[in-house]
Amino acid sequence: METATPFASMKRAERKAESNKMVKEYSRPAADKNVYLEDVRPYEVLIITTEYLLGLLDSYQQKNQWQIVYGFIADRFRAIRQDLIVQQLPPQQIIRLLELQIPFYLNARKLCEDLKIQNYDKKLHHSEMDETFSRWLEASKNGGEISDEIMKAYVYYYLNKENIAYEIIEVFGFTEASAELLNLVFAYLNKNYSRFFQILKDLKVDYLRNALWIHVGSLRLEALETFRMAFGAKGVIFPLDVLADLLAFPSIKSLDECLKLLFNLPNGIPIPFSFFGLSISAIDSSQLTQHWYSV
Amino acid sequence: MNPFGRGGLNLGTEGSRFGRVLPMHGGSIFGGPSTTQNQIPTKKNKESDNEDSDGGESSESEFDPSELFNDNQISVDSLDSYISIIMEYLGFHDWTATTLIAPLFSLDHEHVLCDFLQVENPNIFLDSNSSDEIFGEFISAHISVCYYVTKEEWYKAYAMQTSMVSVFLKEIIQKVKDSNWFLPLLYPLCFDLRRLAKKAQATESNLDEDSTVDYNDDVANLFMNVYRSCVSDNRISLKQSKKIAIFPLTLLLMQSYFESNKMALLKPLIRAVDNLSVSFKARITLSELITYNFYLGKKAMFDSDLQTADKALEYAFKYCPEKYLENKRRILIYWIPVKMFLGEIPLDSVLEDYNLNEFKIITQGVRDGNIRYLRQGIISNRQFLMKSGVYLMFEKLTQLTYLALFKRLATIIGKPHIKIQMFMHLLKFLGEDIRHIDEVVCAVSNLIAKRKIKGYISKTHNTVVLSKTDPFPE
Numbered sequence: 001m002e003t004a005t006p007f008a009s010m011k012r013a014e015r016k017a018e019s020n021k022m023v024k025e026y027s028r029p030a031a032d033k034n035v036y037l038e039d040v041r042p043y044e045v046l047i048i049t050t051e052y053l054l055g056l057l058d059s060y061q062q063k064n065q066w067q068i069v070y071g072f073i074a075d076r077f078r079a080i081r082q083d084l085i086v087q088q089l090p091p092q093q094i095i096r097l098l099e100l101q102i103p104f105y106l107n108a109r110k111l112c113e114d115l116k117i118q119n120y121d122k123k124l125h126h127s128e129m130d131e132t133f134s135r136w137l138e139a140s141k142n143g144g145e146i147s148d149e150i151m152k153a154y155v156y157y158y159l160n161k162e163n164i165a166y167e168i169i170e171v172f173g174f175t176e177a178s179a180e181l182l183n184l185v186f187a188y189l190n191k192n193y194s195r196f197f198q199i200l201k202d203l204k205v206d207y208l209r210n211a212l213w214i215h216v217g218s219l220r221l222e223a224l225e226t227f228r229m230a231f232g233a234k235g236v237i238f239p240l241d242v243l244a245d246l247l248a249f250p251s252i253k254s255l256d257e258c259l260k261l262l263f264n265l266p267n268g269i270p271i272p273f274s275f276f277g278l279s280i281s282a283i284d285s286s287q288l289t290q291h292w293y294s295v
Numbered sequence: 296m297n298p299f300g301r302g303g304l305n306l307g308t309e310g311s312r313f314g315r316v317l318p319m320h321g322g323s324i325f326g327g328p329s330t331t332q333n334q335i336p337t338k339k340n341k342e343s344d345n346e347d348s349d350g351g352e353s354s355e356s357e358f359d360p361s362e363l364f365n366d367n368q369i370s371v372d373s374l375d376s377y378i379s380i381i382m383e384y385l386g387f388h389d390w391t392a393t394t395l396i397a398p399l400f401s402l403d404h405e406h407v408l409c410d411f412l413q414v415e416n417p418n419i420f421l422d423s424n425s426s427d428e429i430f431g432e433f434i435s436a437h438i439s440v441c442y443y444v445t446k447e448e449w450y451k452a453y454a455m456q457t458s459m460v461s462v463f464l465k466e467i468i469q470k471v472k473d474s475n476w477f478l479p480l481l482y483p484l485c486f487d488l489r490r491l492a493k494k495a496q497a498t499e500s501n502l503d504e505d506s507t508v509d510y511n512d513d514v515a516n517l518f519m520n521v522y523r524s525c526v527s528d529n530r531i532s533l534k535q536s537k538k539i540a541i542f543p544l545t546l547l548l549m550q551s552y553f554e555s556n557k558m559a560l561l562k563p564l565i566r567a568v569d570n571l572s573v574s575f576k577a578r579i580t581l582s583e584l585i586t587y588n589f590y591l592g593k594k595a596m597f598d599s600d601l602q603t604a605d606k607a608l609e610y611a612f613k614y615c616p617e618k619y620l621e622n623k624r625r626i627l628i629y630w631i632p633v634k635m636f637l638g639e640i641p642l643d644s645v646l647e648d649y650n651l652n653e654f655k656i657i658t659q660g661v662r663d664g665n666i667r668y669l670r671q672g673i674i675s676n677r678q679f680l681m682k683s684g685v686y687l688m689f690e691k692l693t694q695l696t697y698l699a700l701f702k703r704l705a706t707i708i709g710k711p712h713i714k715i716q717m718f719m720h721l722l723k724f725l726g727e728d729i730r731h732i733d734e735v736v737c738a739v740s741n742l743i744a745k746r747k748i749k750g751y752i753s754k755t756h757n758t759v760v761l762s763k764t765d766p767f768p769e
Contacts, residue, residue, distance in 0.1 A: 162597075163556065165687055169677075183728065190693050191741045194733035223737075230740035233751035233760070242754065246733055 001056065001072040007065055023049055026079040041083050043093050050080060050100045057104070067117050070108055077101050078128065081135070091144030098136040099150045103207035105129045106153060110210045113290070133157065141171060148177045149205065155181045156211035159188050160218075188215075193223040197248040200295070209295070217292035218285045220247050224262055228275045237272040250294055257291035371399075374411050378419055378434055385430050385477075390534070394479040400437050401483035402490070407441045415442045429466055433459060433480070440487075453495035453510060456488045460517055468524050468537060478540045481521070485547055488514055515551035518544060526567060533574055541567060542579050542587070549590040561594050585611045593629050596688065604633045624649045632688040635661055635695065638769065653679055661692050664700030667725045669693065697722075697738050698747050702767050711761040715739065715752070718759075732757060 002022045003015040024041065041049065053073050060069050084097055105128065112120035133154055140146045151172060158164050165185045172178040187195040196212075196219060203209040224247075231238050240252050249255040256269050263278040371377045377399070384396035398404045406412060417438045419431045436459045443452035463484060467477055492510040499508055522544045530536040545564045552560045568587070579587075592607030608630040615623050627649050631641055640662045646654050653676040660668030673680065673689050680686040704721060705713055719735045729735060739759055742748045749762035 165690070166681065169681065186690050186693070189687065189691060191737060192734050193737050194731055195737075198731065226737075226740050226744040229744040230752050231754060236751055236753055236755075238754045 001068060006068060007060075023053065023076045024079050024083075026075050026082060040086050041080075042087075043089055043097075046080050046083060046097055047100075049076070050097060053077065054100060054104065063115055066111060066115060067119060070112060070117060071119050073104065074108070074125070074128070077104065081132065085135075091139035091142040094139040095136060095144040095146055098132055098139070099147055101132055102136065102150055102153060105132060106157070106207040106210045110213060113293075129157070137167075137171065149208065151177065152181065153208055153211040155185065156208060157214065159185065159212070159215055165189075188219075191222070191226070193219060193226075194246060197246065201248050213293065213295060216248070216295065217288040220249075220258065220292055221262065221283065221285055221288065223247055224258070225280060228263075228278055228280065232275040232278070234276050235274075236276060237274045240269070240271075240273050243273070248295060254291050254294040257289075261289065261291070371406065372411070374414065374417065374438075377406065377409075377412060378431075381434055382427065382430065385427055388474070388476050390476045390479065393476055397479045397483050400433070400480055402440070402444060402487045403483075407444060412438055412441050413445055414438055429462075432462070440491075444491075449491060449494040449498045453488070453491040456484065456491050457513070457517065460484050460488050460521070464517075464521050464524060468521065473530065473535050475535060475537050475539055478537065481540060482543050485518060485521070485544070488517075489547065489551065509555075511551060511555055515548065515555065515557075518547050518551065522548060522564075531572070533578070536575075538571070538575060539578060541571060541575070542583060546583060546586050546590070549587070553590065553593065558594055558597060561590070565591065565594075581614060585615050589626055589629075592626075592633070593684075596629050596633050597684075601633055601636050604629070605637060608633060620649065624651060627651060628683050628685060631658070632685055632692065635692060636688075657689060657692070661696050661699065664696055664698070664703050665725065666693070666696050666700060666722065666727055669696045670726065694738070694741060694745075698742050698767075700725075701739070701742070701748070705761060705766065711750070711763060711766070713759045713761065715757040715759060 003017055024039075053076055056069060056073060060066075080097065080101070084094060089097075105125070109125055109129070111117075112125070113122075136146070136150070137154070155164060155168060158167075161167075165182060168178050168181055168185065172181075184195070184199060196215075200209065200212050200216065203212065227238070227243075240255060243249075244252050244255040247255070249258075259265060259269055259273075262281060262283060264281045265278075371380055381396055381399055384392045387393075399406055417435050419435045436455055440452050440455045440459075443449070443455065460481075463481060468481075471477065489511075492514045496508075496510045499510075522541070525537040525540045525544065528537040530538075533539060545568055548564055549561060552558060588607040588611040592604045592611060595601075595604035595607060608626055612623060612626045612630060615626060617623070627641075627645075628651070631651070631654055634641065635658070640658050641654070643655055643658075646652060646658065654672070656668050657672035657676075660666065660670075660672055669689075669692060673686070677686065680689055700721065701713075701718060704718060708717075715732060715735050718739070719729055719732055722735065723729050736752060736754075736757070739748065739752060743750060743752070746768065748759070749764075749766045749768055750760050752759050
């Protein structure tokens with residue numbers, strides 16, 4: 001990404017570096033490594049760097065470019081956070097920087113999983129997401145003002161976290177925005193699948209959809225297991241288009257794949273579809289295939 | 296009569312630096328009477344023993360702890376007498392003797408207020424060849440802590456107390472083998488350390504709102520180090536094994552982990568208690584068992600393990616003496632939602648008896664299926680429910696309230712077919728935010744899946760078809 005032709009296939013020695021494209025990389029801390037003050041970028045430079053990196057996302061949107069773009073931006077964002085921590089910026093500046101990074105991480109996760117990117121490490125990505133959100137939340141607790149959208153992204157991402165409801169109230173207080181978020185949390189807790197998937201369908205902002213998206217697979221699995229009990233009487237049919245719509249599947253085809261996996265139907269889905277007589281296969285909710293997450 | 300001859304300080308006979316009335320003879324965490332024999336120490340007539348002995352056997356082997364209870368009470372009225380009585384009792388190297396003297400290391404005891412103990416840096420001279428010389432250091436440190444507590448210099452008191460526990464761990468627990476007579480000293484040191492940490496933390500927060508120090512975490516880590524040292528002792532004899540300290544330390548750690556919301560760390564502690572041998576379990580006092588079951592029940596509640604929560608909280612409530620009303624109330628705050636999930640709604644009289652009127656509108660709502668009352672009760676008591684940590688539990692009662700309401704609707708209709716739309720209108724009438732009929736379908740589906748309703752839903756007709764026999768099993 002710091003060369004004239006970042007996506008061209010060529011030997012390393014043949015690449016021509018362009019200094020105006022160079023961005024400070026992440027340097028793993030070590031006991032014998034000193035941090036030099038002159039190397040720590042001030043806030044203004046960090047903002048410009050962040051905006052430059054986000055600009056690369058607009059410039060390189062082809063799927064075959066994503067692997068390189070993702071690796072580069074993720075590393076440079078990590079370096080920005082490193083400089084941010086070392087100089088202990090005021091809360092509002094931390095929030096400003098991190099609120100620019102958060103959408104990237106949320107969108108990147110989905111794209112990397114959809115495209116099955118080679119250098120994508122799910123655990124590492126998740127821990128960087130956690131670290132970013134955690135510093136953002138800390139800055140908010142220390143008096144920084146946050147955006148409603150990123151607050152939503154935080155709650156959506158951590159919807160299944162045990163004490164998320166308490167966090168909403170303690171950190172964000174009782175506002176109209178937080179009340180709406182609490183409604184979603186309680187809907188999730190009370191297994192209101194309809195509300196969850198309707199909110200997912202209504203979301204227009206991509207990073208918010210992607211924040212909520214991580215819960216889609218496990219909720220769909222749970223919903224189908226529940227519906228098997230509730231609609232499992234003889235003669236009771238459940239139209240597949242209605243079911244696909246309720247669980248926000250993009251098509252009946254993707255719903256079919258999930259039904260085949262869950263209910264062990266190698267010969268296909270019975271039409272008209274009924275939950276009657278179906279038995280559940282053992283599926284590990286932490287190892288769901290891509291079909292469960294299709295949106 | 297105050298046996299320690301207080302003078303100068305006029306804080307009342309039973310004042311406490313921690314804002315509660317000092318029990319005369321020590322106490323449990325919930326303020327009940329201690330079940331250990333914390334009586335005023337008595338003086339043993341050593342001279343007559345020494346005359347009788349032939350000099351061949353050591354005084355320890357001849358020592359009968361029950362004799363400690365036979366002699367007349369003595370007065371501790373000076374720094375010297377305070378030091379000498381402690382050293383005398385510790386010199387017996389006996390569990391009972393140490394237990395009797397332990398209150399003199401507790402900040403709940405009246406000696407803290409004695410004028411003659413208000414010395415910042417007491418110089419205590421002991422025989423450097425004595426194996427008990429280190430306890431002189433502890434006495435000196437404790438007197439310093441008493442001084443700082445009186446002056447409300449909480450951080451200094453906390454720092455000194457931390458040193459005491461750390462040194463106790465390194466120099467006594469980890470070095471002394473084949474013996475555990477000193478462990479009763481550990482308990483008041485640890486109890487007080489927790490409370491001093493809270494005081495120091497509160498002072499720190501008042502001075503610096505942005506402060507990120509967490510003394511409670513530091514204390515929990517220190518307790519865990521003590522715990523690990525005791526747990527790793529392989530001796531099985533009650534008189535030698537340090538495992539005997541596991542249970543009291545478990546209670547301290549449970550309190551710390553609940554406060555810092557680290558409930559995942561409770562699992563190994565509970566496992567270790569389950570694996571204690573019968574002889575160790577027999578040493579646990581009733582008040583300790585009540586406390587343990589309270590925390591066990593609380594954890595099980597948060598883990599949605601209702602059966603364990605019910606059993607543990609029932610035990611804690613049943614055996615907690617009636618006079619400790621506040622403690623029984625605390626237990627009920629967690630037991631009531633558990634019971635409600637299991638289908639038992641408390642009577643209003645119970646709520647009144649234990650001053651839990653906040654729950655009345657909630658229990659009525661769940662009992663009658665009045666979702667409006669449930670919501671009102673939760674909103675109006677939100678702060679209280681959040682502070683108690685049961686806010687989410689009560690929110691989850693929505694499903695049970697829906698069930699009660701659905702049952703009433705089914706009774707009114709009197710037929711096995713119930714239109715989902717009818718239930719939806721009823722919910723909306725009671726103020727529920729229902730945006731689509733499918734939300735009601737999901738709610739009823741969950742009740743059927745949990746076997747609270749026997750029947751099925753016809754999606755085509757959006758109708759619930761109830762079983763003709765027992766559609767609402769208990």
